[in-house]
Amino acid sequence: MRPPMSSDAHATTHEHRQALAQPPATLRTHEVTLRGPRLLLRPLTEDDWAPLLAWNNDPEVLAWFEGDEIESCMLDEVQRIYRAISVNAHCFLMELDDKPVGECWLQRMNLQRLLARHPGEDVRRIDIAIGLPALWGQGLGREAVGLLLDFGFRREAVDVIYACVDSGNIRSRRMFASLGFAAGAESNSAAGSIGDAEIDMMLTRPNFEAAG
Numbered sequence: 001m002r003p004p005m006s007s008d009a010h011a012t013t014h015e016h017r018q019a020l021a022q023p024p025a026t027l028r029t030h031e032v033t034l035r036g037p038r039l040l041l042r043p044l045t046e047d048d049w050a051p052l053l054a055w056n057n058d059p060e061v062l063a064w065f066e067g068d069e070i071e072s073c074m075l076d077e078v079q080r081i082y083r084a085i086s087v088n089a090h091c092f093l094m095e096l097d098d099k100p101v102g103e104c105w106l107q108r109m110n111l112q113r114l115l116a117r118h119p120g121e122d123v124r125r126i127d128i129a130i131g132l133p134a135l136w137g138q139g140l141g142r143e144a145v146g147l148l149l150d151f152g153f154r155r156e157a158v159d160v161i162y163a164c165v166d167s168g169n170i171r172s173r174r175m176f177a178s179l180g181f182a183a184g185a186e187s188n189s190a191a192g193s194i195g196d197a198e199i200d201m202m203l204t205r206p207n208f209e210a211a212g
C-alpha cells in the first residue's frame, strides 16, 4: 500500500492528485502480459481484490512500505488507491504456478522532485510487493523487476526508471542494485518508515542497455 504522502518530498503531480481525488469506477486495463522463467505478470483486474486486500492487511508486508503507520485497510480504500494508480500505470498481478503471489507496476513518475531532475524525459517508477513473505529472498522480485525493465526500456522507450526505497529495506535495495539501479544524488528523510530515509534508486536507458 502506498498512501498519498503530504510532505514536499512527496509532492505529486496534478494528474496523480486528480486520479486519487476522483479515481475511475474500475481499474484501467491494459493488454500487456510479461513472462519470466517462473513468473507470469498479467494485467491487474477487478477480479483480484481478494489477494490484494489480504496482502494490504498483512502487517509483515505493510511494514515495508512508506506510511507504515497504516495497520489495516478496508476494501474500498484498497480499490480507491489501485484504481487511481492504474490511471497512470501498467499494473500487474504476479502469478507463480497459476497462483497470485504479488503485485507490481510501472507508473508514470508521480513525484515532482524527481520529474524536475529530467526535463522533457519519460520518467517512471516501479513499485512491487510480493504478498507472501515466505517467498521473499528467492529471486522472484528480481525476476519481476527485470521483466518490468525490459518492458519499460525496450517496448515503451522510457528514459529513466526509479525505485523509491526505504533505507532500511536492505532486501529491496539489494534487489534493485543487482539490476543496475544506483542511488540518486539526493535522498530525503520524510518517509519515516522502517528506515530513517527514503533512497531514490535510478536506472537510465543507456545504463540498462550497456548492462544488457
Ligand SMILES: CC(C)(COP(=O)(O)OP(=O)(O)OC[C@H]1O[C@@H](n2cnc3c(N)ncnc32)[C@H](O)[C@@H]1OP(=O)(O)O)[C@@H](O)C(=O)NCCC(=O)NCCS
Pocket (backbone or CB within 6 Å): 061, 064, 065, 128, 129, 130, 131, 135, 136, 137, 138, 139, 140, 141, 142, 143, 163, 164, 165, 166, 169, 170, 171, 172, 174, 175, 178
Ligand atoms: C522487496 C521484494 C519485492 C524483493 O523481492 P525478493 O524476491 O524478496 O528479492 P530477491 O530475492 O530477488 O533479492 C533480494 C536481495 O536481497 C538479499 N536478501 C535476501 N534476504 C535478505 C534479508 N533478509 N536481508 C537482507 N538482504 C536479503 C538477497 O540475497 C538478494 O540480494 P543479492 O541479489 O545481492 O543476493 C520482496 O522482498 C517484497 O515484496 N518485500 C516486501 C515489500 C517491499 O519491501 N517492497 C519494496 C518496496 S520499495
